[in-house]
Amino acid sequence: MEAVVETWNATWEGWFGPVHELTKDYPFMYPIAVPLVCIAYLLMVLVGPVLMNGKKLDMKPVMRVYNLFMVVLSSYMGTMSLWQAYQGSYSSVWCVPFAEGKLGVEMARLSWIFTVSKVIEFLDTFFMILESRMRQVSFLxxxxxxxxxxxxxxxxxxxxxxxxxxxxxxxxxxxxLMYGYYLLASFGYSPWWKYYITYMQILQFFAFCGQSLTVGWMKTCEFPKMLGQVLLWYMITLITLFGNFLVQNKFKKGAKSKTMKKTM
Structure with a gap:
């Protein structure tokens, strides 16, 4: 086992180099944490439904607390990130320098919090499994x-x-907006922006494509070129998957509408 860990550590550092000075002392900042988290998540997806065996739990009270927490956390991360950009007096939207001193430390902390938040969001899947909403646990x-x-x-x-x-x-x-919608929907309220969430997600992916082209190909920036270039191909996969999801939903709604008209 130790040999496997050492091999993975060497592979990870071969791809991404040594851990950054500003995040090396944060919890879970070691290479083996990444595959372990992913394996645990996939085991939950595969084994969870078997253990539930069709049973459904009412997770609505817990999910309300969770969704509220995610609204607050996301608001904090987004606002603090823009505040750091303002404090750093960025002269452009993309291809910005690494902040120095206190600003650099704070931005590194936000990056770590944001990464951890992506693990917390695995609870989305956990709640779906507990409520036997496996249709929503799609490949996307x-x-x-x-x-x-x-x-x-x-x-x-x-x-x-x-x-x-x-x-x-x-x-x-x-x-x-997304977790705010989930929270309000749990109380029976349907906010107007729910119809635009998927569109906004796809729009952000296109924005990230622009960032990738700028940082990864068109300019020489302080942000690693490799991460910038990978971002484009990653965004193309998400645009394809989310676009397919959008088209399928529209097709299903159209078919349902025609069926209802025929039965009237």
Missing amino acids: HVYHHISIFIYWAAITWMAPGSDAYFSLAINSYIHV
């Missing part, structure tokens, strides 16, 4: 949760600052 759902965690684990390990602020801020605010 699982892929999105695991992949965003891996990508941000790499950012926090390698470059917890610079252009990381951009995706951190945008994604956090979209999650404010």
